[in-house]
Amino acid sequence: MPELPEVEVVRRGLESWTTGRTVASAEVLHPRSVRRHAAGPADFAGRLAGRTMLAPRRRGKYLWIPLQGEEGGDPGEAVLAHLGMSGQLLVGEPDREREKHLRIRVEFDDKGHDLRFVDQRTFGHLMVADLVPDAFDARTLVPEPIVHIAADPLEDAFDAEAFYRALRRRKTGIKRALLDQSLISGVGNIYADEALWRARLHWARPTDTMTRAEAARVLEAAREVMGAALAVGGTSFDSLYVNVNGESGYFERSLDAYGRRDEPCRRCGTAIRRDEFMNRSSYSCPVCQPRPRRARY
């Protein structure tokens, strides 16, 4: 499943291939891929035709391409994309063979490379959404469906002090807080475990007992692990092929906690433990990340 770093790699690729180009036509080959676009596939395609794509943006795992307004005016709408489990945005020669799971195809009026949304499992989706002022930073416009989603730690709009104060008000554990999209976005299960291992904090640590320094440590760790994944994704990125690998194997070799049950902690050698957590798993080191006396799940 693509996580924030993979989506950011896609955003960067799109930036160089679609920015400033005008859509000639869009074709929806599977209605499920535009299921969140309430007015339907024909309306989706109609809204794209003739519009110029501006520089793509990202928040957490959401990606959007603002569409230039009438007569070059400010964008009022954007194409919002979520890649789901297996979604890929591909750029390539327009006359190449159609992929088996091609769901949406966008052609440009310059007859150059086209943009394709390929999604085997169809959990991903695209829609055209209104842009509205961000709830967290009114100077920024974000698509209306994600206005309730907090900034991610790699965004300038992310407010570390507000994050700390919100943690102190919550009666929850730190990992649950990291996965809460209304507090911080883009941190999935893997990056949460990795960040907590780096910050030496147990996943059930009550957030209302956390110090400012501990909150800062978790944030810094999250930025580090995401940055490292981004660097790897960035180097393997073929500029001709905007791609997200649904299996996302390239970062696995450098994971410190996630998926390493019974393997030695890279810091202290103790066997990494696995706990049940929200029908998933939490991996941590029993020595570096001792269980708090008062744990919150």
Ligand SMILES: [Zn+2]
């Ligand atoms: Zn350890």
